[in-house]
Amino acid sequence: MKKIALAIALLLHMHTFAQNPPTIEAEQPKWWKEAIVYQIYPRSFKDSDGDGIGDLKGIISELDYIKSLGVNTIWLNPIYTSPNDDNGYDVSDYTNIMKDFGTMADFDMLLKAMHQKGLKLVMDLVVNHSSDEHKWFQESKKSRTNPYRDYYHWWPAENGKPPYRYSLFDINHDAWKYDSTTNSYYLHYFSAKQPDLKWENKQLRQEVYNIMHFWAQKGIDGFRLDAFQFAAKDTTYPAFPKGYEKNFVQYYGMQGNLHGYLQEMYYEVLSKYNVMSVAEGAGNTFEDAHNLVDADRKELNMAYAFEAVDLATHKGYRLTDLKNVFAKWDSAFAEKGWLSIFLASHDCARLVSRYGNDKEPFRKASSKLLSTLLLTLRGTPYYYNGDELGMKNIRFSSIDSYRDVQTINGFVYEKNNGGNVQAYLDQKAETSRDNARTPFQWNANANAGFTTGTPWIAVNPDYKQWNRAAQEADATSTLHYFRKLTALRQQNPLLVYGKFTLVDKSNSNVFAYTREWKGEKWLIALNFSEQVSNCLLPFAVTNSQVLLNNLPTEPRLGTHSINLDAYQAVILKLPR
Ligand code: GLC
Numbered sequence: 305m306k307k308i309a310l311a312i313a314l315l316l317h318m319h320t321f322a323q324n325p326p327t328i329e330a331e332q333p334k335w336w337k338e339a340i341v342y343q344i345y346p347r348s349f350k351d352s353d354g355d356g357i358g359d360l361k362g363i364i365s366e367l368d369y370i371k372s373l374g375v376n377t378i379w380l381n382p383i384y385t386s387p388n389d390d391n392g393y394d395v396s397d398y399t400n401i402m403k404d405f406g407t408m409a410d411f412d413m414l415l416k417a418m419h420q421k422g423l424k425l426v427m428d429l430v431v432n433h434s435s436d437e438h439k440w441f442q443e444s445k446k447s448r449t450n451p452y453r454d455y456y457h458w459w460p461a462e463n464g465k466p467p468y469r470y471s472l473f474d475i476n477h478d479a480w481k482y483d484s485t486t487n488s489y490y491l492h493y494f495s496a497k498q499p500d501l502k503w504e505n506k507q508l509r510q511e512v513y514n515i516m517h518f519w520a521q522k523g524i525d526g527f528r529l530d531a532f533q534f535a536a537k538d539t540t541y542p543a544f545p546k547g548y549e550k551n552f553v554q555y556y557g558m559q560g561n562l563h564g565y566l567q568e569m570y571y572e573v574l575s576k577y578n579v580m581s582v583a584e585g586a587g588n589t590f591e592d593a594h595n596l597v598d599a600d601r602k603e604l605n606m607a608y609a610f611e612a613v614d615l616a617t618h619k620g621y622r623l624t625d626l627k628n629v630f631a632k633w634d635s636a637f638a639e640k641g642w643l644s645i646f647l648a649s650h651d652c653a654r655l656v657s658r659y660g661n662d663k664e665p666f667r668k669a670s671s672k673l674l675s676t677l678l679l680t681l682r683g684t685p686y687y688y689n690g691d692e693l694g695m696k697n698i699r700f701s702s703i704d705s706y707r708d709v710q711t712i713n714g715f716v717y718e719k720n721n722g723g724n725v726q727a728y729l730d731q732k733a734e735t736s737r738d739n740a741r742t743p744f745q746w747n748a749n750a751n752a753g754f755t756t757g758t759p760w761i762a763v764n765p766d767y768k769q770w771n772r773a774a775q776e777a778d779a780t781s782t783l784h785y786f787r788k789l790t791a792l793r794q795q796n797p798l799l800v801y802g803k804f805t806l807v808d809k810s811n812s813n814v815f816a817y818t819r820e821w822k823g824e825k826w827l828i829a830l831n832f833s834e835q836v837s838n839c840l841l842p843f844a845v846t847n848s849q850v851l852l853n854n855l856p857t858e859p860r861l862g863t864h865s866i867n868l869d870a871y872q873a874v875i876l877k878l879p880r
Contacts, residue, residue: 328639329599331801336526336580336605337642338800340679340790341426341686342375345650346383346405347391348743349689351755358743358754360401360410364417369772371421373692374790378418379426379528381650383411387437389497390473390709391741392428393530394435398515415523426526426580427519431512432535433498440511441499448486455508456499457491457537467541469493470549473709475716477549493534493556495709503535503565516573526580529604533585533592536560551588553610558587563595566603575602582644582684583607590636597641606642606684609633613647616658618734623832626659627815631806634682638803645683647674648691653739655688657697661871666834667694669871672785672854673830676873679789680819680828682804690744692786693775697739698764703729707761711736747773780856788852792875798824813837814868818878826851827876829859831868838867848876 350362360383363370370378382392385400392402401408418425434441443452448460459466459480466489469479473495480489481496491500502508516527534556548555574581586593586607596607612629615621637643648655656662660670671694678685700706703715711732718728738761745767746753752767764770775781793799802821808814813833819826827845831837845861852875853859859874860867868874 330637330639330642332599333797333801334605334642335424336377337684338794338797339377339424339580339684340375340793341377341379341644341684342370342373343379343381343649343686343688344370345381345689345741347381347760348741348754350744350746351757351759354755354757355404356755356757356760357404359404360406360414364410364414367417367421367423371423372787374787374794375687376422376794377424377426377525379526379686380428382428382430382530384430387435387497389435389495391707393430394433394437394495394498395430396435396437396439398434399518412522419523424525426528426582427524428530429512429516429527430530431501431515432531433492433494433500436497436499440501440508445483445485445490448488454505455502455511457502457539458486459489459491459541461487461489465489466491467543469541469544470552471495473498473713475713475720477717491537494531495713500537501535502537502539503562504537504539504560509565509568513569513572516569520573520577520579524579526582527574529581529583531585532583533557533562533587534559536562536565553585554588557585558592558595563601563603566596567601570602570604574604580605585610586643590633593636593643594641597643599640606644608644608646608686613649613652618731621659622812623815624810624812627806627809630681631804631809631817634804637683643683644686645678645681646686646688647678648688648740649686650688650740651737653735653737654695654697655691656694657734657739660832661834662694662696666871667696668780668782669854669873670832671782673832673871673873675782675786675789676828676852676854676875677815677830679793680799680875682800682802682819685793688740690740692783693745693770693772694782695742695745695764695770696766697734698742698762699733700736700738700762701729701733705762706732706736706738708736708738708741711738745771747771785854792852797821798826802826807842808840811837811839814839816841816866823880825878825880827866827878828874829866829868829876830873831871834870836867836869838865840865843878845876845878847879851875851877 347358349358350366351358352361383405384395385397385402386392386394401411440452440455443450444456466480471479482489492498536559538559544555581604583604586609596604647659655674656671660674718725742764743754743759748768751759752763775783798819798821802819805818807816814831814837816829816839841864844863854873857869
């Protein structure tokens with residue numbers, strides 16, 4: 305009798321165990337894990353007043369479109385007052401709106417309208433550096449004793465030349481710029497008009513927290529911390545080994561007391577609001593990334609790791625590398641911490657041109673395939689505006705067409721240093737950030753319906769065929785397919801929290817993986833090649849249900865294999 309009671313107790317225990325498995329951090333539900341973030345580049349999205357530059361009223365006018373995509377969060381690139389050396393990433397007033405984009409009243413209207421529609425707003429916080437036109441810098445450069453002097457990094461010239469620091473956007477690649485007023489150099493990791501702020505100064509940090517309170521009290525839902533892994537510095541400025549700029553993240557990332565500042569920011573600001581936080585950059589190792597985002601660290605919610613998005617060069621990439629990168633980051637964060645998933649942004653060329661195939665007849669299928677990948681991995685997807693239409697690289701041939709400070713200053717560097725200017729232009733046609741910044745293609749009218757004026761950057765001439773209006777009318781469009789994907793993710797926690805396992809790892813054409821959650825198992829199989837390709841599976845798929853397929857042809861299911869057409873993407877629910 306006793307034995308039977310014991311057996312029943314044991315069975316009951318096992319049952320409860322199965323129903324309520326021990327909670328691991330990565331499986332704890334959070335709204336920001338379930339978010340599908342749609343990134344809007346405001347300058348290029350929609351112009352409401354005919355000045356050729358997108359604006360907040362333009363975004364308001366398209367909120368129904370954004371809502372219809374099935375995304376639930378918008379990340380806006382910087383909309384603060386700025387002289388626009390780097391399109392808003394050089395802020396001259398953090399609590400005002402850039403004139404080109406509208407007014408604070410427009411912002412309030414945007415936020416209210418978004419919240420009424422159930423859309424959350426994440427704002428860019430650009431505080432590794434400010435604009436050189438910010439009041440802080442204007443004061444700082446006046447004298448060595450100015451109260452704002454220590455808001456920036458200065459090196460007195462009587463100490464000789466400062467140790468070399470590489471600048472990402474400088475025409476000489478030199479991050480120290482001499483300023484004669486005080487006979488000193490200031491530090492700028494980005495352009496000379498983006499001096500780095502000195503996080504080591506408590507007063508500066510307090511200014512930033514006040515800015516964050518200002519926006520959080522307006523009711524925004526999150527902050528994206530621009531270039532934040534670089535914010536803290538070793539202010540003894542030690543010399544770095546020759547050639548260090550080839551892996552500058554190792555030298556610039558996670559320096560000094562960065563984690564201390566983040567914990568302070570969490571305590572002073574983030575913990576007081578229901579806001580999410582995401583860092584651009586995740587350091588150099590898994591450990592760096594965990595130290596930023598593990599919940600018990602009380603720093604940030606998630607980070608962008610760059611390894612996957614950095615794989616594609618102007619010469620392409622290897623699919624097996626992409627598979628390995630996603631798989632290894634997933635496994636390192638399977639239990640603790642959380643990551644962003646992305647392969648495109650305003651900082652890279654277009655998704656379909658870099659990771660897919662934008663030539664006919666493959667553009668549509670490969671664009672859908674890439675959306676499938678981004679929406680079915682574990683982590684919060686950040687999806688860049690226009691990719692739902694399969695927008696592709698414009699591939700400018702002349703330097704005069706470019707607007708991006710990085711591309712233009714890089715050209716000056718090549719010219720001044722005897723580089724091969726034509727080779728530079730050929731490479732930039734594939735890789736420049738301006739490829740992703742051409743105006744959003746709304747319809748086949750003049751300027752793709754983006755503006756009634758002259759657009760600040762050329763519209764991609766393919767807009768007559770590739771635009772939102774045309775895609776609304778075509779049931780097989782990339783746009784409609786994207787909506788199916790977001791619906792699937794919104795309705796299935798499996799796609800958010802489910803375990804990820806790579807299958808047929810060495811297959812160089814097909815990227816296939818399973819997601820598993822509460823006894824359910826799905827297979828996602830993506831043929832990244834122009835050839836019909838076979839993928840081998842360690843389980844049977846014959847009685848699976850096809851949940852989504854980007855092509856009219858059915859996938860050919862063998863018992864332990866699946867055969868896919870060129871750029872075919874399928875999501876299968878496996879029999880239990
Ligand atoms: C980040 C932004 C990029 C900007 C840079 C400097 O990398 O994403 O657009 O140019 O920081 O702010």
